Amino acid sequence: MRHVALMANGVRHELEVEPRELLVYVLRERLGLTGTNVGCDTSSCGACTVLVNGEAVKSCTMLGVQADGTEITTIEGLATNGELHAVQQAFHDHHALQCGYCTPGMVLAAVSLIDSGAATDEAAIREGLEGNLCRCTGYHNIVAAVADVAGVA
Amino acid sequence: MIPAAFDYEVAESTDHAIALLGAREDAKLLAGGHSLLPAMKLRLSRPACLIDVGRITDLSYVLEEADSIAIGALTRHKDVTAAALLREHCPIVSHAAGQVGDPQVRHRGTIGGSLAHGDPASDLPAVILALHGELVARGPAGDRAIPAREFFTGVFQTALAPEEVLVEIRVPKLGPSTGWSYTKMSRRAQDWATVAVAAVVERSNGSIERASVALANMGATPIQATATEKAIAEGGSIDDASALAAEGTEPPSDHAASADFRAHLARVLTKRALEEAATR
Ligand SMILES: Cc1cc2nc3c(=O)[nH]c(=O)nc-3n(C[C@H](O)[C@H](O)[C@H](O)COP(=O)(O)OP(=O)(O)OC[C@H]3O[C@@H](n4cnc5c(N)ncnc54)[C@H](O)[C@@H]3O)c2cc1C
Numbered sequence: 001m002r003h004v005a006l007m008a009n010g011v012r013h014e015l016e017v018e019p020r021e022l023l024v025y026v027l028r029e030r031l032g033l034t035g036t037n038v039g040c041d042t043s044s045c046g047a048c049t050v051l052v053n054g055e056a057v058k059s060c061t062m063l064g065v066q067a068d069g070t071e072i073t074t075i076e077g078l079a080t081n082g083e084l085h086a087v088q089q090a091f092h093d094h095h096a097l098q099c100g101y102c103t104p105g106m107v108l109a110a111v112s113l114i115d116s117g118a119a120t121d122e123a124a125i126r127e128g129l130e131g132n133l134c135r136c137t138g139y140h141n142i143v144a145a146v147a148d149v150a151g152v153a
Numbered sequence: 154m155i156p157a158a159f160d161y162e163v164a165e166s167t168d169h170a171i172a173l174l175g176a177r178e179d180a181k182l183l184a185g186g187h188s189l190l191p192a193m194k195l196r197l198s199r200p201a202c203l204i205d206v207g208r209i210t211d212l213s214y215v216l217e218e219a220d221s222i223a224i225g226a227l228t229r230h231k232d233v234t235a236a237a238l239l240r241e242h243c244p245i246v247s248h249a250a251g252q253v254g255d256p257q258v259r260h261r262g263t264i265g266g267s268l269a270h271g272d273p274a275s276d277l278p279a280v281i282l283a284l285h286g287e288l289v290a291r292g293p294a295g296d297r298a299i300p301a302r303e304f305f306t307g308v309f310q311t312a313l314a315p316e317e318v319l320v321e322i323r324v325p326k327l328g329p330s331t332g333w334s335y336t337k338m339s340r341r342a343q344d345w346a347t348v349a350v351a352a353v354v355e356r357s358n359g360s361i362e363r364a365s366v367a368l369a370n371m372g373a374t375p376i377q378a379t380a381t382e383k384a385i386a387e388g389g390s391i392d393d394a395s396a397l398a399a400e401g402t403e404p405p406s407d408h409a410a411s412a413d414f415r416a417h418l419a420r421v422l423t424k425r426a427l428e429e430a431a432t433r
């Protein structure tokens with residue numbers, strides 16, 4: 001077991017984890033942050049995307065021990081004082097979800113993309129979200145929502 | 154999917170990582186983990202110990218030297234893509250790093266991990282090969298520079314010794330008469346290349362005098378298209394030279410493409426790459 005200290009959504013956690021525990025399971029099963037979904041479990045679909053130090057990362061492809069000392073944001077940590085984050089609100093406004101399974105990862109990938117300044121036009125948004133799959137094929141509205149927040153609609 | 158159990162050590166420095174490699178049985182370095190962890194989850198890889206080098210911040214850099222640019226092995230794809238020195242002096246590297254996987258992969262994966270992994274389908278190995286780059290390995294006996302041409306020895310195999318850490322990658326500064334192209338074909342988003350071509354050419358009076366062409370996913374290692382290079386050196390046209398691109402290769406057949414289709418792609422993509430390099 002290894003001692004890990006991390007911030008998740010602004011809350012400090014210290015816990016003992018087995019080295020082979022993936023970050024996504026540390027978040028879901030140890031911290032109860034079940035908003036982060038596991039889709040493919042093979043680093044492909046992006047459903048498990050969270051922000052590590054502000055950058056989108058597939059949490060099924062990172063060990064909990066690698067997250068020692070980092071700041072993590074999951075979908076539960078985006079809204080402030082009951083107000084949806086701009087990207088969450090835009091997903092709502094643009095009907096950018098159907099079943100919702102890809103949504104937490106998609107929203108966090110979009111936040112990272114917009115914050116990095118790379119969401120410069122529709123093509124860049126489509127490429128910037130290539131690590132996230134939506135099996136309900138709602139890409140059109142997802143791209144519209146992200147473009148809206150990025151101010152390139 | 155959960156990896157088989159392993160011991161975990163954090164390397165505080167490169168020397169510490171080398172010492173740990175010597176001290177632990179069946180140990181592997183963990184950099185970004187974006188090749189190693191997927192393999193471990195599938196239990197294709199079951200090292201007894203992981204040595205995490207991901208916290209060695211002094212191996213993440215891009216520096217200018219007299220004739221070359223030095224890239225720290227732990228520089229993430231994202232930082233290689235954005236590096237102003239590479240964009241100015243060796244843009245094929247930053248461009249190709251931006252083609253790796255997707256943003257999430259580029260936030261974690263490192264250039265050193267990409268090269269040390271030795272996957273012939275990866276993007277950066279072919280680019281470093283086309284550039285005749287150099288890889289610096291550090292071991293118990295010190296540093297040694299390995300030319301890219303000698304580095305890749307087989308599928309997932311490299312010239313690195315078990316106790317060596319790849320610390321730096323050196324690529325030449327490209328002058329105004331040098332053109333380049335990295336032309337990658339893949340069928341799905343975020344995928345590895347079905348085939349990719351890295352071309353670095355010397356131009357004079359509007360035509361190509363010399364070309365260095367490396368192919369990804371056309372054999373057990375990234376390989377030079379030597380017949381194409383020879384044809385260009387002898388004054389052959391781009392059309393004639395690119396028709397020879399698949400000579401001497403042994404491309405795999407898999408879900409993405411048959412060997413024949415890969416040979417076809419190598420010819421077509423080499424033509425496109427040389428045409429682009431002639432004007433860029
Ligand atoms: C969904 C997905 C898509 C991808 N798409 C592409 C793609 O399109 N093109 C592409 O090229 N790659 C792709 N990759 C792979 C990606 O580029 C990896 O980041 C890279 O291959 C490995 O780098 P890493 O830092 O993650 O290394 P790790 O996974 O940590 O390590 C890989 C191997 O290299 C060894 N190693 C790592 N660093 C060193 C070092 N400094 N010295 C010695 N040995 C070392 C490790 O022991 C291990 O054996 C993809 C990965 C994923 C998950």
Ligand code: FES
Pocket residue numbers: 037038039040041042043044045046047048049058059060061
């Ligand atoms: S569950 Fe992590 S990428 Fe699909």
Ligand code: FES
Pocket residue numbers: 096097098099100101102103133134135136137138
């Ligand atoms: S909304 Fe169903 S997978 Fe995207």
